[in-house]
Amino acid sequence: MALEIALGAAALLAAVPRLRRRLQLSRAKHPSLAGHSRLAKRVARLVPGYSYGENEFFGIDGAPVEVQARRRHGFELLSRHLHETAPETLALTAQTREGLSDLQLTGRYRVPFQFSEHARSKLPIGAFWQSASGVQLQDLDGNLYYELTGSHGVNVLGVDFYKSCMEEGAILGSALGPVLGGYHPCVAEVVERLCKISGQDEVSFHMSGTEAVMQAVRLARYHSGRKHLVRFTGAYHGWWEDVQPGPGNPLPPRETYTLRDMDERALQILRTRQDIACVLVNPLQALHPNRNAPGDSTLVDGSRSAGFDRAAYTGWLQRLRQVCSERGIVLIFDEVFVGFRLARGGAQEYFGVQADLVTYGKTLGGGLPVGVVCGKAELMRRFKPGRPADLCFARGTFNAHPYVMGSMLAFLRRLDAAEIDSIYQGLDQRWVAHAQRFNQALREAGLPVRIDAMSSIWTVSYSQPSRYHWMLQYYLREQGLALSWVGTGRFIFSLNYSDQDMDEVMRRFVGACCRMQADGWWWSSPDLTLQSIRRGLLREMLQRRLGLA
C-alpha cells in the first residue's frame, strides 16, 4: 500500500512540470477563437447555414419601417446601376462561375453569409477586367475603376511598371523558352542582387509564396532538429497545412503553436520549450495584431478594429530577435506581402531587425508568379557534409523559369532607378498624411467610418455597431472603386498613386459613405449595441441549429 502511494506521488510529481508547461502554453494563446485553432474548427462546424428573407435583409436590426423603405430604395438603385453599367462583365462572370470553383467561393463570402444569397442575386460584382493602366482598371463594358485591390499585394509600383518588367523578362528569356534545369545567365545577377537587398547569403527560388514558406520552415526543422513552428494569432502565411491550422484546413493542427502576438507570454514559451524550430512573422499583423485578415464576410456586428504602432512593433521584433538568438530558434520574416512595399529593403529595413530567413513572393516576380527564400548560408544548406544521406529535399519543376527570372531581374534593376528611389523617399509620411486627410474628411462629414493605415495598406473601421457595414463595398463599386473580395477589410494602394489620384479616390470614398448613410444603413438606436447584436446572432443560430426557426 505504502509503495503504491509512493509510486502515485512520484508519478504526480513527474507530471507537474508537464502540467506547468501545458498551462504556460495555454496562457500564451490568445483568448479569441483565432488563438485556438482546434476549438475554432469545432465552432465553425456548428454554425448552421441559413439566409435572411427579404424582410430580415432590410430590417434585421429592428430599424423602423421608414428606414427600411429607404434601404430598399437605395438597394434597388444600386442593383440597377450594377446591372446596367456592366452587362457584358456580369454575363461572363455568371457563365464562368459554374466551372470555376474559386469564383464560387469568393462570390459567396463577400458579405456575412446570412445576407449572401440576396446580395449575390441583386448586387452582382463582375470578376473580369480587360485592361489596366495607371491606377485604373477597365471592365469588359469599358467602365474605369480605381484599383484598390493591389492585385493581392503584387502591385506595389503600378501596373505599367510590371508590364514593362514582364515584357523585358519575356524578351530576355525567349531565346531559352521553356528550358528548365539549367539556368538562364540572368540568374547570376538576380542572386547577387537578392543577397544584397536582403542582407542574406543565399537564395532559393520557388513558385509561390506558400512554397517559399514551406521551404523556410522545412530548412529550420532540418537544421534545428526540432519539429514545432510558432506562428502568431491571425497571421496568414499561405495555405499550406502547418501554417493554417484552423478553419479552412480539414486537418487538425499538427506541429504548430499559435501564440499571442506582441505578448511577453509568447516570449516565455520561446524561452522555455525545447521543441521550437522557428518563429514565423508576417509583419502585416502589426496593423491588426492577434486578428485574422479583415474581410467583410466577418463584419457581422461592426467591431472591426485596427491600428498600427510602428515603435511598439519594432520593439516587439527586437525582443523576439533577441530571444530567438538566445534559444537557437530560426526567426523567419514572411515578407511575401510587405516585402518591397514598406521600404526598398522590406520589413527588415523598415523595422531595423535582421531575420535568419526571409521569404518573398508576389511583387518580386516583376508581375510573374514566384516565391523566394533568402537566408544565412548555414540555414540554407540542404545537405550535411558529415552525413551524406541526410538531405533536406526541395526542388520544383518551374523554379527559376527563364521568363520569371528575367522579369525579376528587371524588377530588381529598376529598384535602383532614381524615379523609384524617389517613391521610397518619405513613403511612410506620405501615406500617413493621405490617411489623415481621409479621416478628417470622414469626420467632417459626420460619418461613422475611419481608416487605419500601415503605410499603403489600409483597412476601414466603423465607429458604431451595425449589421450593415459590409454594404459599403457596393456603394464604393458604384463610385468606381474596385475592391478585392474582402471588400472594405483591405485597400492595397500602388505607390504610383499621385496626390490628385488620392484626392479623387477620397472624394468618391466619402461620396459613397454619404450615399450609404442617406439610404439608412447606418441607422442606430441605443438598443443596438455590439452585445445585443451578438446575442441576437447567437440566438438566431441556436434556433436554426435546433430546428426551431
Ligand SMILES: Cc1ncc(COP(=O)(O)O)c(C=O)c1O
Ligand atoms: C504573408 C504571406 N505569406 C505567404 C503567402 C502565400 O503566397 P502565395 O499566395 O503566393 O502562395 C501570402 C499570400 O497572400 C502572404 O500574404
